[in-house]
Amino acid sequence: MYSTTKRVALLVFLCLLCSFTFAQQHVSGIVKDTNGEPLIGVNVMLDGKATAITDINGKFLLNDVKSSSVVSISYVGYKKQSMPVGKKTFLDFVLEEDTELLEEVVVVGYGTMKKNDLVGSVGSVSTEKLVMKGTPSLMEALQGSVA
Numbered sequence: 638m639y640s641t642t643k644r645v646a647l648l649v650f651l652c653l654l655c656s657f658t659f660a661q662q663h664v665s666g667i668v669k670d671t672n673g674e675p676l677i678g679v680n681v682m683l684d685g686k687a688t689a690i691t692d693i694n695g696k697f698l699l700n701d702v703k704s705s706s707v708v709s710i711s712y713v714g715y716k717k718q719s720m721p722v723g724k725k726t727f728l729d730f731v732l733e734e735d736t737e738l739l740e741e742v743v744v745v746g747y748g749t750m751k752k753n754d755l756v757g758s759v760g761s762v763s764t765e766k767l768v769m770k771g772t773p774s775l776m777e778a779l780q781g782s783v784a
Contacts, residue, residue: 664702666728668695668710676732682709 668679668691675695681688684706689697699708702722709719715732722728760783767778 662702662704662722662726664699664708664722664726664728666697666699666708666730667691668697668712668730668732670715670732671734676712676715679710679712679732682711683707685709 666681668676668681670676675691675693677691677693677695679691679695679697681690681697681699683699683702688699691697702708704723706722707719708722708728709717710730710732711717712732714734714736716735718730718732720728720730762779762782766782767775770778772778
């Protein structure tokens with residue numbers, strides 16, 4: 638009887654040890670800029686793998702996160718940040734602008750590319766010129782603006 642009780646106690650102890658060792662948690666957080674405004678569509682990565690993006694309020698939720706994991710945040714025009722999870726259940730990120738990463742980007746009808754990589758002629762029209770024309774249609778405003 639005594640050895641059976643001992644075995645059951647050992648089994649329960651091992652089960653509890655495994656559940657504490659491999660415990661996973663839910664981690665939520667918010668991403669803001671230096672002005673305190675929430676950032677929408679920020680990439681949230683868990684241990685280097687894309688896991689989530691922020692919603693309209695700058696919030697995200699990660700499920701099944703280990704305490705040894707690292708959450709990384711990246712967004713175009715801002716410096717990348719990383720934070721270890723540890724025992725935290727809420728992470729607050731404040732991203733700083735990174736003007737060195739921004740290069741002039743040209744939007745074309747089927748994608749985007751850097752201005753330096755463009756081949757051919759490119760014309761541009763400032764918004765001030767378009768507004769001064771006073772036409773209700775964008776197409777009418779662009780007519781005759783670029784050679």
